[in-house]
Amino acid sequence: MRTDQYQGHDYYLMDDLLTEEHKLIRDTARAWVKKEVSPIIEKAFEDGKFPRHLIKGIAEIGGFGPYIPTEYGGAGLDQISYGLIMQELERCDSGLRSTSSVQSSLVMYPIWKYGTEEQRQKFLPGLASGELVxxxxxxxxxxxxxxxxxxxxxxxxxxxxxxxxxxxxxxxxxxxxxxxxxxxxxxxxxxxxxxxxxxxxxxxxxxxxxxxxxxxxxxxxxxxxxxxxxxxxxPGRSGLGAPLSCLDSARYGIAWGAIGAALDCYDIALRYAKERKQFDRPIAGFQLQQKKLAEMITEITKAQLFTHRLGQLRNEGRATSAQISMAKRNNVDMAINIAREARQILGGMGIINEYPIMRHMMNLESVITYEGTHDIHLLITGMDITGENAFK
CATH class of the missing domain: 2.40.110.10 (Butyryl-CoA Dehydrogenase, subunit A, domain 2)
Structure with a gap:
């Protein structure tokens, strides 16, 4: 059983942009993941089953509808808080984040936004507490x-x-x-x-x-x-725009979550490169390995800045669907490339379950496709900047 040694990486001092509440929410989620999920996630992945006993814990860290108002059982948090929770969950496993973000953005969000007051009162508190899924x-x-x-x-x-x-x-x-x-x-x-x-x-x-x-x-x-x-x-909204607005919220969560997966791969690769010796020195001292690691932290940092700004726009109600698409596409692509590079740094050790890299890589192959494929998001950006619809 692998010990989760992750502590975080903040090359551009992004924590300075967070409130004390943001950091408490993130650190609480991180501590829960390290204690309750990291020790069992490889077995769950091998068995092909979601550990349903984790549902209560996800609820307790605010993982179900964190931005839903408190009158409906949510935590009433902002969009950056939501993103930080998604980052910490996917830092462990994309499937864990999927369970949380589906409940939050694709189930609770539409009931809150488009449902009746009776529907909100009937379903949202149970969904927030994890009593309902x-x-x-x-x-x-x-x-x-x-x-x-x-x-x-x-x-x-x-x-x-x-x-x-x-x-x-x-x-x-x-x-x-x-x-x-x-x-x-x-x-x-x-x-x-x-x-x-x-x-x-x-x-x-x-x-x-x-x-x-x-x-x-x-x-x-x-x-x-x-x-x-x-x-x-x-009754609150009909037409294709209604489900697509829910996907906006979910895609925003994915943009944060993918950073978590990338951070975990980078963390493992950096630690391994410092410890693994070849030719009488740590491989971290070789130029090609430093190139990989330097490019990883650069791309992660760019995504962190990118996504934090998107969170600010979401808080202000100014983020567009096209902006969210850009972040989802960029960050998942970034994460899957980092997973592949990290696997190379670990060599043969990168393919076994003593390390999470191959699991992240396989998971991200789904994340790059679901809730809007890599190519579809590219066309959304293309339509937004040119005014021409390439879908038809």
Whole structure:
């Protein structure tokens, strides 16, 4: 069992930009991860199962809806606090952060923003405390980067809605108590509905065979003539912009989380390079290894500055979807490249589970694709700067 020795890296004194509350929130999350998750994460990854007993601990460190107002059970924190928690969770494992960010940004966020007061009171406190776990149904077997083409639909049956269709690649689905599902009404307009476990015709089969995000449970959502009460429709916003706004919040969390994964890979590689000797000296003294390490901390520092500014804009309500896309794409690309370079510094040791680098690398192969692929985010930036839509 590997001892988690991580202490943090702050080359540009970023802590000076944080409040004492920010640092307390980050350090609390870091301490919990090191004590409760780091000792078991490799086993969870190998077993291909999310350690569900961690849900209560994630809730206790504010990992579920930290920016949700306290009247609904959240911590009422700002966006930088949310980002710091995501950074510390993904510093351990992307699947751990996925469980947290899905609950926060893809389940709690839409209920808070677009749900009724009754829905907020019914679901948000339980989601914040971890008593309830949710998932988000947008991606379909035939519609990933083009969610507007979804075929999942519902019909008005008078006293209820009848929901049919399927979603896949859904984090938390196998054990979720509820799902925020996006479906088209009879006119083709997209709406969000809250589907609760136990509703007849609703099933959540587990997806197996993953080589990535193995410590996160992934499944499908199947709807076969599911009767959804009318009070479970979220009336605050409809159209494709509604689920995409939720993805903005989640992508923002990923931008912070990817920094955590990169920091962990850098930390391991730096420590190993100082300890590993070849030709009678530590390999940290060789030029090519110093080049790798210097480039790593440079790219991490750039991402830290980038993302902190994005957090300020989010706090002010001024961050655009395109700005969030840029950060998500840049930071995940940065992290996966650092994982690959770190693996090379460790040589053969980089592929075994005594170190987390190969696990981070495999996880990041999913993170670079989900919630907007690397290429799609590039086109979002392209459309924003040129005014020309390359999607159609």
């Amino acid at each position: 949710g998932c988000f149904g947008l991606t379909e077997p035939d519609h990933g980067s083009n969610p507007g083409g979804m075929t999942t639909n519902f019909k008005d049956m008078g006293d209820h809605y009848l929901l049919n269709g399927a979603k896949m690649w859904i984090s938390n689905a196998p054990f979720a108590d509820l799902a925020v599902v996006w479906a088209k009404d009879e006119s083709g307009r997209i709406h969000g509905l809250i589907v609760e476990r136990g509703m007849e015709g609703f099933s959540t089969p587990t997806m197996t065979g993953k080589w990535s995000l193995r410590a996160s449970d992934t499944g499908e959502l199947i709807f076969e003539d599911v009767k959804v009460p009318k009070e479970n429709l979220m």
